[in-house]
Amino acid sequence: MLSNPLIAAERKEERHHFMMKLLCGFTLLLAIAVAYYIYIPLPKTISEPWKLMVLDATFRGVVMMGDVAHSMGLSHRVRVINSAIVNFESLVPITNQEIQIEDILFDGVHVRVYQPPGQDGKLRRAVMFIHGGGWALGAPKLGSYDSLCRQMAADLDAVVVTVDYRMAPDVHFPVQYEECVQAAKHFLRPEVLTKYSVNPERVAVCGDSAGGNLAAAVAQRIGTDNTTTVKFKLQVLVYPVLQALDFNTASYQQNQNVPILYRRLMARFWLEYLGADLKLVHSLMINNHTAQDQSLMSLIRSKLDWTTLLPKRVIKHYKPVFPVTGSLSILKDIPALLDTRAAPLLAEDVVLRMAPRAYIMTGEHDVLRDDGMMYARRLELAGVSVTNEHYEDGFHGCVSFGFWPCYFSVGIRAVQNYIAWLAKHL
Template sequence: MRSVAVFAAAVLFLAYYCNEPVPDGVTDAGAYRAMGIFFRTLGHVARLGEKLGIAREPHIRRDAISLLTNVARRFKSDHRTGLKVTDTTFDGVKVRIYEPAAVQATDARRTGLVFYHGGGWAALAMDDVDEMMAHIAKQLGNVLVGVDYRLAPEYQFPASFDDCLVATKFFLRHTEDYNVDPKRVGVGGDSAGGNLAAAVAIAMTKEKEFPKLKVQTLLYPALQAFDFNTDSYKDSGHLNTLPTDLMISFWLWYLNDDLSSFHTLKANNHTTEALKRSQYAGYVNTNLKTTTPVSKNNIKFPAIDRIETILDPRFAPLMADDVDLKKMPPTYVMTVEHDVLRDDGVMYARRLEKLGVPVRHDHYKHGFHCCLLDVNAIDVGREAMENYVSYLKKNL
């Protein structure tokens, strides 16, 4: 009788634990449910592991994802077929170069894309996104450079940004080595990688040595740590694919590796009332509300280590002033409805459009964060990737 009770309790627990509610409108219910359960479980394990002193939470997340990726890869065909893949360094920064294996006999220069992967600057390594990088390279049919930038919390801002900028400059100096036209090179990235792509694009407008970037392409990007109470945070902050708590932790691991101010950020108390009335508040307003300009030199911040960095465009590209955003190259922004980062991308696209920058903004009402991680299994991810590659073919 006791064994029956234990079995019944186990079944009830599993039924409860595996009950992952699917947001209205999500068409890939099975994929969303599986991904939500995985990330929820990963969060529990990572936090427990840190409390037990096994390892830091971001390290456990990273190791677990890498383990799962390696196991899953054994059951799939070689996703690199048709590509020449080379691991090397650009000025000391690790990169992975994807080129078509069959080189056509032509004098025409190829296009190039420098891509920065996501993962909250902390949770994903290059091998974890190798399949996505290879997919883009094969569909695009040209050269893709994936940047294996240093990760938080071991390396905090600006390490990831610096690596991406250094690698991009190196590639632009050596495009001849890959038969790439330096005037047809773009940057791109997903999630935290979208943050890095936008930050690099802004930085490159100040460089006179290089040709202008052809495009910047941002896939559900993280662009601001100013306001964690936007509509998208309120709508989707409870979803396990990317909950508010995890996104704030990512920002803090990247900023200063100190979660002691976590609740201050979550309550939006890391910005003062003066800041909430400043132009920076207008930058994170979907209606582009006009506000009172203030000088960074006159702003007072709470006693949080390096908190003033939230206004640095290298850290949070949405905080760039209009004079800098006007110089942006043609821009592609992809957003998904069920994502705390939805409004980051929407606000960035609207600001650029208002400033006269050519923008294409694709929004997927049935999409959710991380849907691009497996475009072969997730329909909305496949649709979004096809549209993204189509944009690159036409504009790069």
């Protein structure tokens, strides 16, 4: 018969083995759950899909945290998301530290001015940059946007002004637009350009995503403003969002579930920007606000008729989606959906003719691809010179991921290429 100490030892070893098996099983289940959460099917041609999956899983987690906090009344969802973004962007190291910065007000609007060191008496070119983030998110003085502005200042030997406009939920349209216009008009004043040694004939306006929307709208406003003697020479629009009347363009249909900008999220950004009820998300996504029974739409549909404005290679097999009947109240309750200050794609040809030469970047795997391509075509038809740089492996937000710690090859190429275009044409 075994002694008590031996029995105790055997039982202890059995318990140890059981606990190890339990731990291994739990670890396996956890790994499966994490993999299931992270993995989403992505197009084979998209840039570095596994890296994008991890990035997207992180962002989805933050968005869910924001929704939970909002539903519990702890904080507005946008503030939770933006707090996480600011914390992440603070990890990005400062590059091109020789660039001089100045935080100042332009007609009451917060801006940061980047200037290369040294001045040999010659006039420099300049870029006004407007950041994206759905008119609600973003840290223009931190991380990837700060690195981008520093790189533009260094590579172009240019003065770069980034606009730190107020965002939702604190303000809504048209505040973001008006602040960008105020900053632009102030910067384009001859005495201000002289102060920063800027050549008035070599100034560009640039923006990405919602910043591209604002940059396009500002370029239209400055182009038609008789009180502004200095005009922008160029506009650079990086995957811009330009309309909210059709959430079923070919690119919306093709990329509705492709990170990091899902169709539902873009609809939410629009409603937040316009100060509307987020419960209307589903109605927007199925185009209830632009149904065929709304006579008003027939007057403006040609301005966003992607079946004629887009090349067949991107239309593919997709068909327009416009319900026979819809919600007549949406356009009445949210008139800004038809406002060209919010939706520059809806501008009249006479306005487009006054717009500066354009560089428009689009990505194949982006719900906003067709917004940019339609605008490029409408500008061309209005007689404006346009370069549409399209990335077959591009996704929304890739320019912000051309810097550490989220390097994407397409982001690095996109930044290099559009700065090279500015270097050649500005």
